Amino acid sequence: MSFKKIGAEDITFFKSVTNHVFTDTEQLNRCASDETEDLHYLPEVVMQPSSVEEVSKIMKYCNEHMIPVTPRGAGTGLSGGALPVNGGVVLDMKRFDKILNLDKRNLQITTEPGVITQNLQEYVKAEGLFYPPDPASKGSCFIGGNVSENSGGPKAVKYGVVKDYVLNIEMVLPGGEVIWTGANVLKNATGYNLTQLVVGSEGTLGVITKIVLRLIPAVKHDMLMLVPFRSSVEACKAVNAIFLAGFTPSALEFMERDALVWSMKFTKATGIKLPEDIVAHLLIEVDGNDTDVLYKDVEAISAIVQQFDIDEVLFADSNEQKQTLWNLRRKVGEAVKSNSVYKEEDTVVPRAELPELLRIVKEIGKKYGFQSVCYGHAGDGNLHVNIVKGDMSEEDWNNKLPQGIRELFTEVVHLGGTISGEHGIGLVQKPYMDIAFTSIQLKIMKQIKNIFDPNDILNPGKIF
C-alpha cells in the first residue's frame, strides 16, 4: 500500500467541506493516543464533521486520493483501534453528539455515534427505559465506539452485549456511499446480516453515522453484595455454581486482591475490610421488579457462596455503598494504569474454564517473569489479565513477554475461548490473530474488508 501524504491542496478541499479542520499540535496530539498503553501515532489532520454529507465527501475524496482515514470516538479504546498508525486523517466524531429520536412506542432509539454512553442510558432511564451495555468507561466513551468494538460491560451476563441491542446502522462506505445495514425490527430474515457484520468491525468497514438501538423496560430494583474468597480458584468455581443453581445475576464480577487494593488506593475508598487471607472477591448484583423475589435470590446466592471458602459477605445497604463498590470495580483499569506500565489482555473462555484460565495465567507469569492483576466479567468467562511491567527489564518486556502472551492466548483457544471478549483486536492484538483463526478464516475476513474498502484507506493496519 502506498498512501498519499496530505498536502496544502487536500487541506483546501477539506476546508471546503467543513469548518472543523485542525492541523495544530494540540489537536494532532489529542488524537494520537487512546487509552491503550502509552501508544502515540500522530495524524496529519484532524477533522470534526457533523453531517453524513460531510463524512461522505471526505471519504470519497480520501478514497480517490489514497489518504488513510481513522475514525475516532472518545478515545477510550483498549486495543489501539482509534490510533492513526499511518498518519493521514483522524475523523473525530465528537460533533455527532445528538440523540435523534426516542421512539417510546417501539422501545427504540436512534442516535448519532458521538453520544456518551452514560448520557444515552440516563436519557432513556428518565423515560422508564433501559439500555444495558455499559463499559467501565461509560462516563466518557461514545456509543459509536461501543458499537464498533461490540462492547460488553458488567450487565452483559444477564442482558447481553452491544450486538444484542443494535437493530440498524447508517454508515458511510469508504467510497462515500451511504447505506443502512438492516431494518428497525426485532426479527429479520431478509438477506445477509450486514448489521451484525458491522458491529464489532472496529471502524474498518465504514464510518457509522446513525445507530438504531432496541431498548427494554427499566428494571426497578437491584441488590449488590461483595463476597471475599480465600482462593481465586474457589471464587471462579462459585461463579459457575450460581448459574448451575438456575440464577442469572445482573452482574457477576471477579477481582483479584491486588485489583481491589490498587483501586481502593486510586479511588481513596474507605469502609472495605480486607483481611490478610483474602485473595479475591466476587461482586454480585441481582435485579428485578419485585423486591421479595430479589431478597429470595440474594438469600439463595448467599447460601451457594457459603459452600466455598469465604469470609463475611458485605451486602450494600445504601445507594451510596453500591456506588462505592461499583466505582471500585470500574476504576480497576485506571488504577493499574496509574501504578505501572502494563498490557491488558482481554481473554474470554467458556465460563466453567475460568479457574483453569486463572491457573494458567499465573503459571505462564512465573515462567516469563511477569506479575499479573486479573479481574473482569466472570459471569461471561471474560477475564482481563493486566500484565504489569514492575521491575521486568525493557528487553524482556519487549521481546520475551510477547512469547508469554502468545502462550497464554494459545491456552485460551485450547479452552474453547478466544483472544478478545470486548476490547477488540485493533492494533495491539493483531499479531495474535493466527492463534484464534486459521488462514482460511482470515482470508475470508480480509476479502470482506476488501468488498467494503478496496483501497484499504479506512482504518488501515487494524485487525489484520
Next chain:
Amino acid sequence: MSFKKIGAEDITFFKSVTNHVFTDTEQLNRCASDETEDLHYLPEVVMQPSSVEEVSKIMKYCNEHMIPVTPRGAGTGLSGGALPVNGGVVLDMKRFDKILNLDKRNLQITTEPGVITQNLQEYVKAEGLFYPPDPASKGSCFIGGNVSENSGGPKAVKYGVVKDYVLNIEMVLPGGEVIWTGANVLKNATGYNLTQLVVGSEGTLGVITKIVLRLIPAVKHDMLMLVPFRSSVEACKAVNAIFLAGFTPSALEFMERDALVWSMKFTKATGIKLPEDIVAHLLIEVDGNDTDVLYKDVEAISAIVQQFDIDEVLFADSNEQKQTLWNLRRKVGEAVKSNSVYKEEDTVVPRAELPELLRIVKEIGKKYGFQSVCYGHAGDGNLHVNIVKGDMSEEDWNNKLPQGIRELFTEVVHLGGTISGEHGIGLVQKPYMDIAFTSIQLKIMKQIKNIFDPNDILNPGKIF
C-alpha cells in the same frame, strides 16, 4: 452460469464417497418440495452424507464440476430455500442427527444440524436447561434449518431468535474447506462476526455440519390466556400497551378470527367459545420461577387488556388446555394450507406499527381482490399474512397478485419494517428484494456470496 448435468461418472464418484446416493423417483420427489405453496423442482440425485469428510468431498467435487448443490433439512421451509431449482444434488442432512455434547458446566450444547428442534429442546429440558427458539414446525423441523433461516417462534418476544443462541458453527465451504465461524464464548470481539453472517444465510454460504448453542436455565412456570377482541386494530394496540406498562410476556401471539376458526376445524378442537362479534384474539403467555409474581403479572396484564373492547378472557386452567390453545396457534399455517391455495408473506414492522400494517393489508386486499388471514408473533411486530386464492382467477393470482404483494412490501418498508421476519427470502420472496435493499446493499451481499462460493454452486438461485 452453466451447470453440468449429472452423469454416470458423477454418480460413480458420489457412491465412492457415501453409500447413501439415491436417484429413484421416490427420493427425488421427496426432495423436490418443501412446505412452500405447491412448488416442485426435481433434483438429479439425492445424497445423505453423515460425516463432515463426506460433505467436504462432495462439495469439492461439485465445485470443480459445476454441479449445483442444495442443502436440505427437514423440508419445512416456507420460502422455498431447500428447493433444487437448478436440479443437481440435494444434500439431505437427515443423517446428521446426533446431539454431540451437552456441556452442562458451560450451559452449551454442540449438535449436528439434522436434530429435530423439539427433540433438542426436550433433551436439554431433562437436564434443567432451556433452548427457547421453536418455530411452529418444531416437531419436525431441523435445528440446522432453523439456523439457516434465523428462525423465531413464539418465545422470541422474550427470549430472542436463533441468532441470539448460536455461538459457533462448523461448516463446509463450497470448495470443500471446513471452518468454524467463531468460538464457544458468550462475548467475542475478535475479528468479523462470521457466525452472525452465516446465521440466516439460507444455505448459500456453506453447509452447516455442527452448531454450538448457548442454553439458559429452565423456567419453572408459565401461565396462558386467550383474549378475544371486537376489533383487530384494538388487539394490536393492546400488544403495545402491555410492553409500555413494563411487561415482557414470554409469548404474545395474534390471530384473526378466520385463523382461529380454520385451525379449530383443522385440529377438531372443542371448548373455545367464539361469539359472533369477535374478530381477533391475543394469546398471551408469561413465564418465570415464582408463581406469586406470575399471578401478579397475569392480573396486571388482564387489567391492561380490559381497557380495550374485549369479551371474556379465557385463562388456561390445566396443562391440557394450554396444549389445546398452543396447538390451535401452531396449526394455523397448516389449516390455511388445507383450506385453499395460498401464499404466505412474513411481514415484520416495528411493533407499534402493527395496527397500521393490518389496515394496509386489508386495504390492498380490497384493491387487488384477495382475502387474507393474518396471524403471527405480534409481540415482535411479525405478522404472517396468508393470502388465500379463494375464487381469484388463475390470471389474477399469477399476474395481478404479485403487484399487490409488491405494494404491501413497499408499505411495510415505509413503516420501518422488512419483507421477512423469520421465514427467509429463499425463492419466493426473491423478486421483492429491491424493495428492502438498495442496489449498493445488494451488491455488497452478492460480493459476500462470491467470497464463499465463487462458482455459485451452493444453493444457487436463492435470495438474489
